[in-house]
Amino acid sequence: WLGETPWPRDRLIEALHVVNDRCGRLPAPHLVALAAWMKLSMAEVFEVASFYHHFEVVREDADGRLPAAPALTVRVCDGIACEMAGARDLLARLPAVLGADVRVVAAPCIGRCDTAPAALVHRHPVPHADVDAVQAAVQSGRREERVTPAVGFDAYRASGGYMLWRDLVEGRRSAESVIDVLDTAGLRGLGGAGFPSGRKWRIVRDMPAPRHLAVNLDEGEPGTFKDRWILEQDPHRMLEGLLIAAHVVGIEAAWLYLRDEYPGLRTMLAAELDALRAWAPHPLPTLDLRRGAGAYVCGEESAMIESIEGKRGLPRLRPPFVAEVGLFGRPTLAHNGETLYWVRELVEQGPEVFAAQGRHGRQGLRRFSVSGRVNKPGVHLAPAGITLRELVDQFAGGMPPGHTLYGYLPGGASGGILPARLADLPLDFDTLQPHGAFIGSAAVIVLSQHDRAVDVARNAMRFFRDESCGQCTPCRAGTAKALALMQGPRWDAPLLAELGQVMRDASICGLGQAAPNAFDSVLQHFPDELA
Ligand code: SF4
Numbered sequence: 001w002l003g004e005t006p007w008p009r010d011r012l013i014e015a016l017h018v019v020n021d022r023c024g025r026l027p028a029p030h031l032v033a034l035a036a037w038m039k040l041s042m043a044e045v046f047e048v049a050s051f052y053h054h055f056e057v058v059r060e061d062a063d064g065r066l067p068a069a070p071a072l073t074v075r076v077c078d079g080i081a082c083e084m085a086g087a088r089d090l091l092a093r094l095p096a097v098l099g100a101d102v103r104v105v106a107a108p109c110i111g112r113c114d115t116a117p118a119a120l121v122h123r124h125p126v127p128h129a130d131v132d133a134v135q136a137a138v139q140s141g142r143r144e145e146r147v148t149p150a151v152g153f154d155a156y157r158a159s160g161g162y163m164l165w166r167d168l169v170e171g172r173r174s175a176e177s178v179i180d181v182l183d184t185a186g187l188r189g190l191g192g193a194g195f196p197s198g199r200k201w202r203i204v205r206d207m208p209a210p211r212h213l214a215v216n217l218d219e220g221e222p223g224t225f226k227d228r229w230i231l232e233q234d235p236h237r238m239l240e241g242l243l244i245a246a247h248v249v250g251i252e253a254a255w256l257y258l259r260d261e262y263p264g265l266r267t268m269l270a271a272e273l274d275a276l277r278a279w280a281p282h283p284l285p286t287l288d289l290r291r292g293a294g295a296y297v298c299g300e301e302s303a304m305i306e307s308i309e310g311k312r313g314l315p316r317l318r319p320p321f322v323a324e325v326g327l328f329g330r331p332t333l334a335h336n337g338e339t340l341y342w343v344r345e346l347v348e349q350g351p352e353v354f355a356a357q358g359r360h361g362r363q364g365l366r367r368f369s370v371s372g373r374v375n376k377p378g379v380h381l382a383p384a385g386i387t388l389r390e391l392v393d394q395f396a397g398g399m400p401p402g403h404t405l406y407g408y409l410p411g412g413a414s415g416g417i418l419p420a421r422l423a424d425l426p427l428d429f430d431t432l433q434p435h436g437a438f439i440g441s442a443a444v445i446v447l448s449q450h451d452r453a454v455d456v457a458r459n460a461m462r463f464f465r466d467e468s469c470g471q472c473t474p475c476r477a478g479t480a481k482a483l484a485l486m487q488g489p490r491w492d493a494p495l496l497a498e499l500g501q502v503m504r505d506a507s508i509c510g511l512g513q514a515a516p517n518a519f520d521s522v523l524q525h526f527p528d529e530l531a
Contacts, residue, residue, distance in 0.1 A: 006038050010328075012310035013293055016049055017260075024069040025056040051312040051469075052293030053108070054260050070103035072143075074134060075120040079109030079222040080413060080445055080459050081371040085116035086130075093131055098138060108296065108463055109222035109413075110261045113371035113445070114378045123263040145264030149235050153275040156236035164344055165243045169282045175248040178347060185351035186363045189339050194429040197339055203323045205249045207331030213246055213254035213285070214327055214334045216304055220259060220296035221412035222463060223443030226367045227337045229379040231265050234341075235272050241340030244347075246285045249333055254285045255308050259292045259299075266291060296467040300509050301334040302326075303469065314471050315509035336441075338367060360385040360426040368427075370396045372446035373403045385426035388418075392446060403448035407526070411440030413460040414514035417453050417521035436520050453526035457518040458486050464515040475512025478503040486519055491530055493523050 001018050015038065019030050026049050035045040049055050060066055074094060078087045087106075094104045112118035115127030119134050122143040126133050156162070167173040182198035189195045204211055215238075219227045230238060246254055258266055266289065273287055290308050292298055298307045302316035305327050316322075326332025346354050357365045362385025371377045375397030382395050388408050392398060399405060405420040410427055416437030418425075425431050427439050447456065465479040478499055485496055500516030507513045522529065 010310040025058050027066050028059045052295050054294035071101045073103045075107035077110045077118045078106040081113035082117040087117040111225045111228050147264035147268040151234040165240050168247050178248050181347050181351045185346045185354040201249050204331050204333040211251045212327040212330050212332045213251045215256045217258040217337045218292050218299040220299045223412035223445045224369050224441045226369045226379050230341050238337050238341040241343035244343050252285050255288045257290045257304050260294050297469045314469050357383050358385050359383045362428050366442050369443045373399050373448040374446050385428050388423040406449045407447040409445040411438045412443035415440045416517035419525045453522050454529045457522045460518040472508045474503045474506040479515050
């Protein structure tokens with residue numbers, strides 16, 4: 001299955017995928033053989049195999065037999081938007097309808113909140129899933145997803161694509177001028193952290209070579225699906241941004257880390273990368289497309305780097321920062337896909353065009369993933385600083401009949417929950433913080449009077465408990481304890497406040513630090529639900 005020559009250590013997760021795809025799970029004897037073949041200890045292989053949700057390690061029984069693999073697995077997303085749209089009811093009803101041969105399981109957010117509730121029949125997505133739609137998908141025999149980008153390689157080239165990269169490589173444009181454009185436009189990292197992009201490029205460029213580039217396409221924040229949209233629309237725009245960044249910063253090797261929940265995008269992106277390699281008139285950096293394995297924490301940049309190295313996705317302590325010591329110990333430029341997607345447009349149109357956009361004193365444009373109680377869920381390009389009310393009314397088609405605004409999540413599960421009375425705040429990096437909320441990757445979930453903030457908060461905390469990597473106690477124990485404290489009709493507010501403080505102060509990464517936003521929001525903005 002894996003060829004003659006043992007794969008290097010960093011390809012362990014790729015090797016596990018090969019076995020998992022063949023067997024539908026990871027039989028323990030295969031892991032023993034894999035460890036011997038890759039010259040790794042069994043502990044190294046088992047710890048990685050058991051870390052990721054998409055791997056299921058199975059052992060032989062006393063008679064040496066492996067349990068039978070299910071013929072088919074249907075995954076129903078139980079993320080916030082899907083739960084609001086009826087995922088629990090679907091999960092309860094499907095097993096009886098589909099029969100014993102089909103395994104029905106709940107899955108954490110699969111990045112399809114705009115078509116909630118969403119399900120996967122093996123790897124075939126079912127949007128707006130109800131019992132009939134899932135049953136029809138099972139009977140149809142469709143098991144894979146096919147994605148054809150709206151703008152493929154030829155169309156992108158025909159629109160002047162990759163000319164900017166060629167101008168740089170062939171000396172018609174200076175690297176410094178590109179960084180100046182990013183600075184003038186005020187482009188910030190759009191994965192959630194919001195670090196100024198131009199400054200980040202300079203920092204990594206000033207580090208000793210060799211330098212690496214890691215593109216984070218692991219959007220796992222419940223409510224976020226903009227990277228999927230970008231890749232479905234125009235993948236080469238992001239890839240040209242990657243090539244430009246690599247040239248300007250002096251990078252010879254790049255990794256693209258794509259979440260495993262997007263199998264159709266993976267096949268598509270591999271083909272588009274081949275088309276790019278076949279055409280390229282100048283040497284490209286090595287471009288290595290890596291497959292996640294179902295771990296939300298790997299969206300955190302240092303955890304992503306650990307995962308690309310073939311290890312468990314355990315976030316690293318900082319300093320040192322990945323810009324100094326990143327992939328394989330080298331200085332690394334880590335970027336969200338959307339940030340790179342903006343580069344060509346900013347340079348071609350001029351930073352002033354971008355900077356001239358924005359509302360309420362803010363600058364630029366942002367892509368919002370909008371889901372929940374709106375008529376037009378989807379990815380909406382809107383001015384930075386737009387308010388929730390404006391975003392819903394002017395971009396997302398307003399709210400459905402019978403629904404009035406009750407609250408909203410401005411930044412997915414980790415960004416807190418705000419009430420309708422705060423719907424006129426500019427949605428931007430720093431404006432929501434005084435109210436205990438964050439925009440993060442701009443994943444906006446809209447709630448109506450038919451929703452309850454406590455249900456949303458419990459859903460979020462359950463997600464964090466399940467996704468905690470477990471390496472630090474405040475997060476591992478804190479998320480579980482918080483979820484237990486959030487079960488009853490009345491919450492112990494002083495105890496939760498104390499717990500939240502410890503989690504914020506002592507968790508290593510953003511997962512544990514942001515998890516308390518869920519219960520803090522309810523206590524601060526929705527106390528009536530606990531009365
Ligand atoms: Fe892992 Fe949670 Fe600690 Fe982050 S905060 S390193 S997810 S245990």
